Amino acid sequence: MENLFRNIVYGSMALTLLTTPVAAQQKMNEMWGNGQQAKEINKMGERGHLFEWGNYAMFIHWGLYSQLGNIWNGKTYYGIGEWMMDANMGNADKDEYKAVARSFNPQNFDAMKIAQLAKDAGMKYIIITSKHHDGFAMYHSQCDKFNIVDSTPFARDPMKELSEACKQLGLGFGFYYSHNQDWTTPGASGAAKVDAEGNPKTFDDYFHEKCLPQVEEITRNYGDIELIWFDTPGNIPQKYAEKLVEVVHRNQPRALVSGRIGYNLGDYQTLGDMEVPPENINGLWESVDVTNDAWGYAWYDQNWKSPKQILKYLISTIARGGTYMLNIGPDGTGSIPDFVSNTLRTSGKWIARYPQVIYGAGPSPWQHSLPWGDVVRQENKLYLAVYEWPASGKLYLPGLQTEIASAGICNGNKIQRIKIVQEGSWTVLQIPFRKPDPIISVIELVMKGNEITVDNTQALDPEIGTNELSVIFAEAKDCHVYKSSWMEKFGEWKHEYCVSNLNRGGKIIWTVDVKSPGTYQVELKVRGNGRVVWKVETDEGQMAQNQQSASSIFCKRPIGWIRFDKPGRHTITVSMPEGGEQADMSAISMTPIYFE
Known part of the structure; x- marks a missing residue:
């Protein structure tokens, strides 16, 4: 799903919320306050709700490349293993690569375990690779035998299992699908232009014989879908992209289409891979990131993000107005590395302590980060996520022009009141010398009224290190x-x-x-x-x-x-x-x- 092509068109358009009836209103124990809980239950049927309100999702890259773990013919290739057939990686022969399916048998795959990890992490939906650029379907496709049921000893449909597990746990579910690139299907971008018998094949052949039928399959056979995450449109003709959007919206009226469908046809914008912007962005958009350096599993990659790093990227994405989708890469057995599970659960426990910082939170009125951390908004409340706790007992807030009704340090459902001093255009919060939370501390400001005015000029904090x-x-x-x-x-x-x-x-x-x-x-x-x-x-x-x-x-x-x-x-x-x-x-x- 990497943004490797300069001619990729990232789409963005305004999202129109379409409401559909909710068959059953689930009890949302993770919500804070009865009023907020009732409000969010009423929104559960809205199109794009988990994207816009949930703000946090799990991305999963898993396929034949996971079996390789970045090794081809005995040599380790450093980078993104999903591209092992690319000349910049292993330049793997397509037929030899397809033969990997014969030994792909992920017996440790446990759909409920993965879904539970996402839930424990505080994520609200899961998006998983149904077909990456290698052309291998990770579900039981009826139109192409190169899939996990028909071509591997595993002979199960893990997508069916995962979609059902998500439903049981109250999580949303959706698919990644590589619509333009398919390196093992003649006629597709990146593939041969003739079939095995030497007959010419065009993109039109690939689109109508594989791409379109597979998008029909993943939007018809796996229950309600939150979104379809298309990728690397390249130079796909616009008529094909339009047809895919039409299919998704027809089969899944509540589903969103990612901006990487191309031609500004998506329901929201996806930024470049691993990008958190420095300033606020209007409209619906997402940042997609990794837990280490790669998307798929790589045996050597132990450069994991800490719980604090994950939370900083998550909060700063929300503070800029976006949604954060964080990737994990199960290995060839279907197992998730322990470091990933431990990190996600630790950051998830933090989210459980401060759900108001994540769910339903809006962008910072400063429109950029502050030297000590970042700010999100909930109606007339501002939540200050303090990444670097000042040692002086003072936290400096520049340019806030709206009067504060009260200020306090969040501790679960309790608020420890703190004093406020106004020094010119700076608001100074009198805080404890010892930081309240071992990871990221949170301060709540209740404002007088819903109109919050800020002078967002860059300011030099007199204390924070840099x-x-x-x-x-x-x-x-x-x-x-x-x-x-x-x-x-x-x-x-x-x-x-x-x-x-x-x-x-x-x-x-x-x-x-x-x-x-x-x-x-x-x-x-x-x-x-x-x-x-x-x-x-x-x-x-x-x-x-x-x-x-x-x-x-x-x-x-x-x-x-x-x-x-x-x-x-x-x-x-x-x-x-x-x-x-x-x-x-x-x-x-x-x-x-x-x-x-």
């Missing part, structure tokens, strides 16, 4: 800000907004709010070649200039100290007096220097 300001929040003068996306390993995507052309006389200018006079250590996050001279200056005439080497990856480079003599609004300008023909900058970091 204030990192992205170039996306700066004014670009005679230079260009763009989003750079690249792969660390094949298929492991990274994303940074950065500025180019500073070497041609350009400047990048931040407007920041400074609470009180103070000194800051300045670092620039840069990449490039050779030695570059960087200049940082303020509107007060303070300046730091230094030469630093730039490498091929983004790294922080120290520039020097800068002092602000007066509190209030200031500008910080970065330029490049010398060198840097191939140098980009993505952020400036300002770390307060403490003096007694």
Whole structure:
């Protein structure tokens, strides 16, 4: 499902909620408060409800590639194992790859165990690969024998089992389906243009003989579907994408179609793989991420996200206005690595303590993260998720213009009241020196009225270790800000907004709010070649200039100290007096220097 093609069209369109009758209203013990519980039960029949309200889902990449675990012909290939037939990975022969099905027998697969893990993690629905780019169906397809029932000794339909387990546990269920790429079916994108007998095959043949019938199957035979997650549309003709959307909406009126169907035909937008945006995005959208570095199982990949990392990505996605879908990759036996289970359950216990931070939560009025963490909203309440707990007993909140009725630290259903002090445009919360929660602490602000007004100018926290300001929040003068996306390993995507052309006389200018006079250590996050001279200056005439080497990856480079003599609004300008023909900058970091 990787975004490997620059010509992929990511679709987005407004979602119209369609209400259907609810046959049975399940008791929702995980909801907080009787009023909220009743409200959400009444919405259970709405199209897109679990996507928009639930905010958190499980993605599962599982297939023949899981049996390989990133090994082909005795050699380990680092990256995304689903692409083992690609020249950038193992360049596996298609017939040899298909033969892997003869030994694929995942006897440890337990649908209820997986569904229970998703529920324990606090996820509201599961999306699983019904067919990836290799063309192998992980369900019992009647139109193509290359499937898990007809081609493997396993001879069971795990999708049927998982859909039923989800239904029993009150989870939503849906499918990933690779509609354009199918490397083992002649005529499809990435496949041969002739069949085994040498007869010519076109995309039209593939579409009508396999793709369309299989989408009919997965939308007819597995009960209610939350959504169908299409992927890598590439240059698929628009008429085919339109036909697939029509089939999904006809067979599953409540189901959403992902934006990666192409041609802006989807019901919501999917960002690039492994991307959490730095600023709020309007409309319905999702971020798709991994628990380690890969989507499918890779034997070597032990670079797991910690419970705190998962929660930070989840909360920050919600705070930007999106939904977070986190992937797991069962191995060839159908087992889930213990580290994944432990991490998801630990983060799930945190969600159970603070469900109001996740379910039904809306985006932050600041429209960006804050130095100590992030903010989500529930009507007239703001929930501050404090990733880095201040040691001074003070938490600084910049630019909040609406009056606070009350403030307190969340502890389950209890609120420990805290004092509030207004210092100019800054709200200062008097908090305990010891952080209340071992992972992420939560503070509730009850506002006076539902209209919450914020000055979202970037602010320099006077205490938190590092204030990192992205170039996306700066004014670009005679230079260009763009989003750079690249792969660390094949298929492991990274994303940074950065500025180019500073070497041609350009400047990048931040407007920041400074609470009180103070000194800051300045670092620039840069990449490039050779030695570059960087200049940082303020509107007060303070300046730091230094030469630093730039490498091929983004790294922080120290520039020097800068002092602000007066509190209030200031500008910080970065330029490049010398060198840097191939140098980009993505952020400036300002770390307060403490003096007694």
